[in-house]
Amino acid sequence: MNQLSLFDYFPNQNAVLSANALVPAETKGRVHRNSKNSYVYDVGEELLGAKKHLSQQSRVDWSKIEENPSVAYQMVCKNELLKDFDLRSLQVEGFTSEAAFAIKLIWARVCQNPEDTPQKRADYIQGIGALQSILSGAKDEDRMNKAFQMLKEALYQARLSTYSHKIDEQPELVRSQFWLALGDRFQSLFFSTRRGRPGLYNLIQKAFYSEQGKDWNWLNTSRVKKTTIKENKEKWERLVPEEVVRKSNEPSGVNKPDDLIDIFGVRGVQFGNWVQDVAGRYHVLSCGHALNDLVGLLDIPNMAASFHGLLGLAFGARGSGSASAHYEPGSNIMNITKLRGGGSLCHEWAHALDFNLYSFSHQFSNGKPLSLTGHKPGNYLPRNVGIAFTELMKIIKEGDGVKRVIVPDPLPSEEYQYRARVVELLEMNNYDIDAAMQVLKNGNFNVKPRMWNDIGLLYCNILQRKGLEVPDSFGVPTDESNFLLDARSRGPYWKRDHELFARAFESWIEDELHTAQLDNSYLVTGTKFGGPYPLHEEREDINDAFRNWWQTLNDSGIFHDDQNWNR
Template sequence: MKHQIEDFGQKIGGSRKELFVKKGLYAKDIEEMTPLEQEEFVKRDIIFPKPKYEEMVKKGMDRFIVYLHKEIRLCIYPNPKLVIRYGSRDEISRNECLTYYIETIHKIMAALDNLKDYSGLQDFKNFIQTELFIEKSDKKYYLSVGGYITVKEKIFSILSQESIAEMLVKMKKKFFCIPKDRIAEETIKQRYQVNEYDGLTFRYFEEDHNSKNPKVYIIMSFSNGKSFYYINRNEFKKEALWNVGNYFVIDKYGRTICMVGDKASCQKFIQEKVAEMEQKLLLEKENNSSESKRKKRFVPAQLSKVTREGEELLNGRSITGDMMMKAFKFRAGEFGEWLSDNDRQYSLNYSFEAFYDLAKIMNIDLENISLNGQLAIAFGARGRGSALAHYETGRRVINLTKMRGAGSLCHEWAHALDHMLAKFFCEDSIHLATEIDGHEKNKLPASMLRVIDALRYKPDSRELTKYYLDSERFDTLAGKTTHGYWRSRPEMFARAFENYIDDKLIAMNLRNDYLCGHSQSYYQVVGDNVIYAFPIDKEREFINSCFDELILDLKKEGFFKEMAGNPKERVKKIMNYVPAIKIRERQKGLNGSKNTEQISFF
C-alpha cells in the first residue's frame, strides 16, 4: 500500500514485524543488534519457538517421542550462559558465547527433525555424546564449549532407562497431548483396570482362614515379582465369585479390588467412573472460569474522544515528519503498514501538540523532548499484544497503537526518561534507572532516589504507601500473567509521572488527553473499596514535590535545558514553509487565547 505520509528520519529497524518472524534467528544476526537487543532476542524461545506438539501427535508421531522433543527443548537454557573462560580455551567474547548458543540450538533442532520414532533414539544419543559433550581420556564425558553455554548437563542421561521411565510417568500424569474431551476417560484408565480372572496370572488368596475377618487378596504375578490387591468389601471376598472367566476391576492407586462380576458389569463400573470424573472436571472448569473472570488483565478503556484545551498551535496546518524532527529533534518516526494517511496525519498532529505541551509545562527546551535526539516515535508499527503503547529500550522508541495508544504518550515518555537517566548517570544502556540497585544506584541524583523511595515508602518512614499497597493489590486482581507488573518500580514511576504532568496541566488551566488521558483510569472497585494504582491525596502531593526537585536537578546537571524564548514562535518558523491544509474543525474557545478541540473517534 502506497502512502503519501512516509516514515521519517533514520530507519528504526528491529520492529517485531521484521525481526526473526519469518526467517528465524541465526548467528550472523547478532552483529546488527545492540547489546540490549541481544539480551532481548538471543533466547531459546525466539531461536527455537515452542512447537505445536498436539499437531505433531495428530500427524501420527508417537506421543512419547513428541514428549521427548519437549523435554529435550527444555534442557536448553532460556538464555545463553555467558562465560569468560572455559577449560583451556582463551578468553571467550560475548558475541562468541551468543554464536555458540545460537549454532548449538540449531544443531539440536536439526537432530530433533530426524528423531521421528523409536528407531531414531540411538542416533540422537550419539549426537548428544559427540556434539554437546567431549569424551576425555579418563573415559568421562564433559560438556563442550557450545554445550556448556547452551544446555543443562542432564541432557546427557535423558535417554537412559531411568529417565525414559520417569518421563513416561510424567507424560501420563500431565495428560500430555490428550484432547480435553478424553481427559476424564484417560484419568480413569490410569487408575482403574479391568482384568479377566484366570487362576494363574491372578490368584485368589485368603490369609488366616480361622479369623472372623480374614484378609483376602488377589495376587498378580509377573516376570520379576508379584503385586497384592486387597479385597476389602465382604461381598467380594467369597471364593465362589472368583471363577475362571469372571472379570474384576482393580484400583491401581489404592491397590484394592473394587468390582467383581461379568465383563459388562465391570465395563459399566468404568463408564460410571468416567461420567463422575467428567462432572468433576466440568465443575472445576466452571470454578476456574469464574475465577478468571474475577482476575482479568486490566487495560484502560479506549478514549472515545481526545480533548485538548490550550493555546492554538497548528492554526489548521498539518504536521509533517520533518517538522517533528526540526522541532523536537526526534531521531526517527515510523508508521504501521495498515495505518491510513488520515490516521498518520492525526497521529502526527496529536503527538506534536502533546510533546509541545509537555515541554511547556516542564519548562524545558523542545529538543529535550526527544531526550536530546536519542528518541524515536512509532505509530501502530510495533504493537505488542493488547498493549496500548510501549517503550522499546533496545531501539529507544515509543510506539502508540492506532487508536488505543491515545492517552498513553506521557506514560511511555516516562519510561524513556527512566531509561535515559540510567544511561546519562550510570552509563547503563540496558536497564532503567528505577531498576538499578547496589552501588551503581548512588550515581543517580539524590532527587531521583527520593522519587523512587517516595513511590514505596511514606516520608521519613519505612511504612508502605497506599500507592504501593494498592498497586500490589492490583497485581492480585489483574491476573497471574502480570507477575508483579503493577507494583514494579518502572511502572509505578511511569504512572506517578503521568499524574504529575496531569496535575501540572490542570494548574495551568490546560488539558491534553492524547498526552495523559489515562492517568487516572488505573482503578478498580472491589466491594465498597476503590483500589487505586496511581498516587492520590497527600501521597500524590509529596511525590509531585519530589518530581519538582528531580526536574530542577536535571536542569542543573545539564540533562535538560530551560525553555528559552517563545516556543510558539519557534513552531511558527518551522511551519512557515508548509501550505495550510485544514484536516479538522477547530472551535475558538470563549476566552480568546484558549482553544478547545474535541475529536471523536466514532
C-alpha cells in the same frame, strides 16, 4: 531452510528470520512511504515489528548482529534458533517414538536465552548447533545412549574449563566452554545436584520405559490450558475529552510527520494501514504540541524528547485496540492507538524514560531491555542521580497507607485471645476501630502481619456484644503508600515498579501543567479523578521527590549533551 546456517554466527552468511525481528534500518537519508497521503506516511527509520510486517520476511547478517545488543538479545534465543525444527519430522526420518520423545525432553532443558553478553550469545548459538548435530543421528535407544555419552563427556570437559589450573594444563578445554551457555538445567542432566542424581536417569526412564514415550501419542497430546480465576473488578478507563484541550501559546512547529524527526529527533514515524489522513493529521499535530509542552516543562532540549534519536513513534500501527497506547522496550517505540490514544503520551514517555535511562547507565551495552525501576543502574549513572531516584521510588511505595478490610456477614468469632491492653484500646479510642488500630501500629505492641485482620474482627465482635454499630469495613495500617495499596488491590499489573513510576510521573506532569496555567489533554489527562493515581498529601510528597530528582538529572547534563546517547 538449512538450520545450520543459523549457527554460522561470525562468517558473513545471512539467515532468514521472522519479520518481527527488530533490525536497524540501513537506509540512508529520509525515507517516505505511502507518500500519496498528506499526513499519513511512514518516515525515517523503518520501525519493523508492526502488524503490516508480520507476513513479510527480513534478512539478518549474523556477523553484524552484535552491533545492536537489543536486537541480538531478542534474536539469540531457543524459540528463534529452532523455529523451523518440528518434532513431527522425526517420525518421517525414521526415529522411534521413544527417541523422539527423549529429544523433546532434552530441548526442554535448554534455557530460552543465554546470558546477556556477546560471548555468551556466540557460545549459545554454537551449543544449539552442536546439540542438534549430536541428536540428529540418535534415532533409537542404542544410538541415543551413545549420544548421551558424547554429551556427558563434552559437558565434563566444559566443567573442567571453568578451573584456571585445568586450562593451564589443557588449553584445548577452552573449546568446550560453549556448552555451559545452554544453562544449568541442561547441565543438571549430566551432573549430580543437591536434589540427587543426574536428571538423565529420569529422562531415560520417562522416554524409553514408560507409557508416555510409546506410539507417538505424546505428539498428539494437546497442552492443557491453564485457567486463571479473575476477580470481578471494575475496569479502569482513562477519562479523555472528546476534543484535545490545549492551553498554551507556544507553537510546536510540527505540521507533518517529517517535523517530528527534524524538531524532536524521533528516529522514525509509522502509521497503521487503517489510519486515514484526517486522523493522521490530528495525531501529528497533537503529538507535536504534546512533546513541545513536555520538554518545556522538563527544561530539556527538544531532541531529548526522543533521547537524541533513539525513540520511535507509531500511530495505530502496533496496538491491539484494547489499550490506549503502549511502549515497546525491545524496539524502543511508543505506539498511540488511532482511536484511544489521547492523554496517554506522557505515561508511555515515562516508560521510555525509565528504560532508556537504564540503557544509558550501562552505556547501551545491555542487550536485554530493562527498566531503571526495579533494577540496579550501571556505573555511568551519576551517583547523586541514582540516590535521588532511589528516594523517589521509596516515597512512591512507602508511607502510612491504610488497607480497607471488608467485615464479613455473618461476623465470625475472633480466632485468638489478646492481652487486655490490646482489647482496652478500643474503649480508650471511643470504640473507633480505625483509631484503635492506628494506636496499635504506633505503639510498642509488636503486632505481626497475620494478626491485624483478627484484631479488627475482635473489635467488631466487641462492638456487636455491646450493641454498638458494626462498620462495613475497618482499616489496617501499613508501611506502604495508599498509592501502592490501591495498585495491589487492582492486580499484579498495576503494582509493578515501572507502572507505579509511570502513573506517578504523569500525575506530576499534569500538576506541573496546572501550576504553569497550561493544559494539554493529548499529553496527559485524568490523573486527578482518583483511580490508580497518587492523591492528597502523598501526591504532593511524590511531586516534590520528582522535582528534586529531575533537578538533579538536569544538573548532571545527561539530557543536554547528545554525545551521552551515542550507541
